[in-house]
Amino acid sequence: MHQTIHIATKEFKDYFISPIAYIVISLFLVITGWFFFSTFFIFDRADMRNFFALLPTIFSFIIPAVTMRLFSEEVNVGSYETLMTLPVSFRDIALGKFLAATAFCGCMLLPTLSYPLFISMIGEVDPGPVMGGYLGALLLAGAYCALGILASSMTRNQIVAFILGAAICFALTILDRVLFFIPPSLTELIGFLGTNTHFQSIAKGVIDSRDILYFLSVMFLGLFGTYLVMQEKN
Amino acid sequence: MIQVNNLTKYYDSFCAVDGISLEIRQGEILGLLGPNGAGKTTTLRMLTGFFKPTSGTIKIDDLEIPKDTLEIKKRMGYLPESAPLYHNMLVFDYLTYVAKVRGLAKEDIPGRLQELSGLCGLADIMHKSIDALSKGLKQRVGLAHAMMTDPEILILDEPTSGLDPNQIAEIRAIIRRIGKKKTIIFSTHILSEAEATCDRIVIINQGKMVADDTTENLKHRAEKGTTFSLALYGETGKAPIKLLNTLDADLDIRQVAARETGTSLYEVKTGSSRDFRKDIYLKIKETDWVMAELTRESQSLENIFQELTKGA
CATH class of the missing domain: 3.30.70.1560 (Alpha-L RNA-binding motif)
Incomplete structure (x- = not known):
């Protein structure tokens, strides 16, 4: 467990040593800020529904950029060998990297907490959906981080890892919007597999254990898949 | 102390290591020699638990790979070929990180880093970024990484490859100095190096062991x-x-x-x-x-x- 924390701390610091953190955070804030506030006054509602509606799509492109280097760079530089021969298990490594990436996404969301503060100055904000939205955002970020890590473990090229990760995350995001292509008998199942419905239901302030369980399963499957991929390499 | 039995490794259908059996005693400096692609690195990677053998067993004292890999990794220091380290970290930060992951107590870390810096000659580069270091300096940081917890077994993969003659002499001197107490296994394709540093030489060729003897005996044999x-x-x-x-x-x-x-x-x-x-x-x-x-x-x-x- 100590090892997990040491690895997570190191990976988390790594983000802020390189310019990557600042670029990704700025990009995220500009994109979400622009899309959210450009329509905010037109709708004239004191809530953050539009912000959270956009989040899965934006996350599915931003988070793979956060996770793309986690395994691919290690394998490419060869430091994965150095890391694996330290007295740590693969679980420590994967969990450490996952926690670091999720914590980084938390940092990315942190400045957006100012939105509800500003909105509350001009109108009554219902705290339930906002809190639910942020909880859902963290769960969603965790799930996408795990999938991004899986993509990163599949290749030693960071660009390929990013594209692969974005493809997986985006596919899961839009899954519930392409249901009309799918035979009616399968719509319910396929709809359940997409991230968007689960996220939007939490973001409404309805915290259902099924939604939480869904995100935890995606995280687990992503990391377990990473384990299998890396195992195959040795 | 280390017992290797019939170790075999296949990459798909290519046989990289073919039935190597070895026994390494405590305090021995063993040189693993062979031409390029002979299976040296693969053998060492299996010894460290990084690669899984296709068949065969590796026992270290009463521990066995892969069952006790974690415990074995604690007793072992390993320097991979060309010392792959994290490029964006400072030497000091990197070694501190390794010390923490290896479970050194917080208050012992500065002392240990000081010792290692003396042993490996790192005093001048402690606060440099790793990607600014030359190959020889990286190799020294890699050695310090491997020796962090003063492990009983040190495995070094071509520790002197690509270094200039002065750096080679330095690394050899370090190996000899620490080899008085530790079991060291290192691979090389430079014969004079093995001759100068090792107690025992194992030569492998195309994955098979072709010689295993003391340096002296090998010479006489020829x-x-x-x-x-x-x-x-x-x-x-x-x-x-x-x-x-x-x-x-x-x-x-x-x-x-x-x-x-x-x-x-x-x-x-x-x-x-x-x-x-x-x-x-x-x-x-x-x-x-x-x-x-x-x-x-x-x-x-x-x-x-x-x-x-x-x-x-």
Whole structure:
């Protein structure tokens, strides 16, 4: 467990040593800020529904950029060998990297907490959906981080890892919007597999254990898949 | 202390390591030699638990890979080939991180880093970024990484490859210094290096072990007969050949080009392992020739290596 924390701390610091953190955070804030506030006054509602509606799509492109280097760079530089021969298990490594990436996404969301503060100055904000939205955002970020890590473990090229990760995350995001292509008998199942419905239901302030369980399963499957991929390499 | 039994590794259908069995005692410095692609790195990676063997067992004391890999990793320091480290970190930060992951107590870390910095000569580069270091310096950081918790076993994969002669000498000196107490396994394809540092040499070729012996024994094994070289002052012509032939009729004596002006050089070859130096000296003493030098030439490890790894 100590090892997990040491690895997570190191990976988390790594983000802020390189310019990557600042670029990704700025990009995220500009994109979400622009899309959210450009329509905010037109709708004239004191809530953050539009912000959270956009989040899965934006996350599915931003988070793979956060996770793309986690395994691919290690394998490419060869430091994965150095890391694996330290007295740590693969679980420590994967969990450490996952926690670091999720914590980084938390940092990315942190400045957006100012939105509800500003909105509350001009109108009554219902705290339930906002809190639910942020909880859902963290769960969603965790799930996408795990999938991004899986993509990163599949290749030693960071660009390929990013594209692969974005493809997986985006596919899961839009899954519930392409249901009309799918035979009616399968719509319910396929709809359940997409991230968007689960996220939007939490973001409404309805915290259902099924939604939480869904995100935890995606995280687990992503990391377990990473384990299998890396195992195959040795 | 380390027992390797019938270790085999296949990459798909390619056999990289084919049935290697070894026993390594505590405090031994073992050199793993072989041409490029012989399976040295694969063998070392399996010893560290990084690669899974296709078949065969590795036991360290009473621990076994892969069952006790975590415990084994604690006792082992490993420097992979070309020391892959995190490029964006400072040397100090990197070593602190390794110390923490290896479970050193927080208050012991500064002391240990200081010791290692002395041992590996890192004092000047502690606060430099790793990607700004030259290959030799990276290698030293890698050594410090491997020795962090003073492990019982050190595995070094080509620790001197790509270094300049001064750096090679330094790394060898470090290996010898720490090798007094530790079990060290290192791979190299430089023979003189193995000769200078190892107690024991294992040569592998195309995944198979072709030799496993002490450095001394290996040399003797190759000595099919001995060559002596004798130099006399002045132009002594053919006369010494005739004289030395009276020692033993089987001696093959030839005059060769002199290395120094004003001397004559002879090569005396014998098929037996007998040391003829004394006989030659006494024979020359009876005459009025003056001896400039008399040496026994031993066959170098290069010849053995070439012989054993033919067809590689």
